[in-house]
Amino acid sequence: MGTGRRERGLRNAPPRPASTRRHPTRHARHADARPSHREYKTASRDPPITEVALSCSAAHLYSRRTTSARPPSAAAVRRGTPRHSVSDASPPSRSFLGRHQFLIYRLFSLSGLVPVGAFLVVHLLTNASVLGGPGAFQSRVNLIHSLGPLLVPVEWAFIFLPMLFHATVGFVIIANGLPNVGSYPYAGNVRYTLQRATGMIAFAFILWHVIHLHWLGAPLGGGRFDPHHASSSTAQALASPLVTAMYAIGILSAVFHFANGLWSLGITWGLWTSPAAMRRASAVSIVVGVLLGAAGLGALGGMRALDVDAAVTIEKRMEEFKRLQEGTPPMPATEPRGRAVSRRSGAADEAARDGGR
Incomplete structure (x- = not known):
């Protein structure tokens, strides 16, 4: 009897105020932490924390972390706080590369x-033609220089300007990254x-x-390549073992970078x-x-093993035949630029020795 009367009294008793309930803080916290179904569906569309990689091939190397604003609690929504008050703020100003990163990359x-x-492929294969003799290499050089006045704008439009763009963006990527290959020595890394x-x-x-071979380097003391004496002038420019070693390192670096x-x-x-x-x-x-590296190193070996005197003779005959076909007067007797310089320096040494006697 006593127990039943007490249970009926509890059921009929009015609810206690919130201040007298047990653990009011815990109940309020759980109530605030449980958003409604509508709020949960809306909040689930917000993007989570994402990793923005600067390179798709090794995202673990150079990355920065961006976060999206978390949605406020249900209590904040009931108080009238806007849900996206944080994300609606004006984004910070970014650089030109940051705004157009996708297109630039x-x-x-x-x-x-x-x-x-x-x-790079055409250049290495053209140089490797010297393995077929000085005449084969000279024929390909004549074909390239048959463009005449168009050669300079073609070089700038399709070689130098794209190369400068590629190098500039590459240096920006390198400057914004910190390599960690020592900590993560994986193959991809x-x-x-x-x-x-x-x-x-490269x-x-x-x-x-x-600077060393092209005509653009002539004002700086370079420009050793002579298109009328392609094989002999290149062989003279590569006569030093140190120069040949530097070319080998540069060619292998360019080939690896491309492959x-x-x-x-x-x-x-x-x-x-x-x-x-x-x-x-x-x-x-x-x-x-491997194929391009073999072509580049083979061209270096062919230039080093070239007989310069025989190459000069073949080049002169080819130039005379070309001018005969075009109906132009023959060229005066000239020598490759590098060979002429070596001849003049040798004559000066002999004159100095004779004067000393």
């Missing part, structure tokens, strides 16, 4: 293949770091190569996404790198 990867990569290192070496080598860039370009453009496709692409890039 796509153009960056594309310029590494065309036209910079295509020029090592390849990513070597890609950046060989890019810097860019420095190309600048020196232009490994083929693999990362396919990932950037979504050409191969599965592990099997990545392995096949890696095998193809290795084959391309």
Whole structure:
């Protein structure tokens, strides 16, 4: 009887105020932490914390973390606080690269293949033609220089300007990243770091190569290449073993940068996404790198083993035959630039020795 009367009294008793309930803080916290179904569906559409990678081929190397504003609690919503008061704030000002990062990175990867990569392949294969003799190399050089006045704008439009764009974006990527290959010595991490290192070496080598052989370097004491005496002038320019070693390092760096860039370009453009496709692409890039490296080193060996006197004779005959076909007067007897300089320096040494006697 006593128990039943007490239970009926509890059921009929009015509810106690919130201040006298047990654990009011805990109940309030749980009530605030449980948003309604509508609020939960709305909050679930907010993006979580994401990793923004600067390179798709090695996202663990160079990354920065961005966070989205968390939705407020249900109590804050009931108090009238706007849900997106934090995310609606004006975003901080970003640089030009930050605003157009997607487009610039796509153009960056594309310029590494065309036209910079295509020029590298054509250039190495043209130089490797010296293995067929001075005449074969001279024929290909004559074909290139048959463009005449158009050669200079073609070089700037399809070689130098794309190369400067590719190098500029590459240096920006390197400046914004911190390599951690010492902490994470994985194969992909090592390849990513070597890609950046060989890019810097290749860019420095190309600048020196232009000064050393190209006509643009003539005011600086370079420009050793003579298109009318292609084989002999190049052989004279590569006569020093130190110069040959520097060319070998530069060629191998450029070849690795291009071959490994083929693999990362396919990932950037979504050409191969599965592990099997990545392995096949890696095998193809290795084959391309080996073939181009062999062509470049073979060209260096062919230039070093070239008989300069025999090459000069062949080049003069080819030039006379070309002028005879064009109906132009024959050229005066000239020598390759490098050989003429060596002859003059040798004559000066002999005169000095004779004067000393």
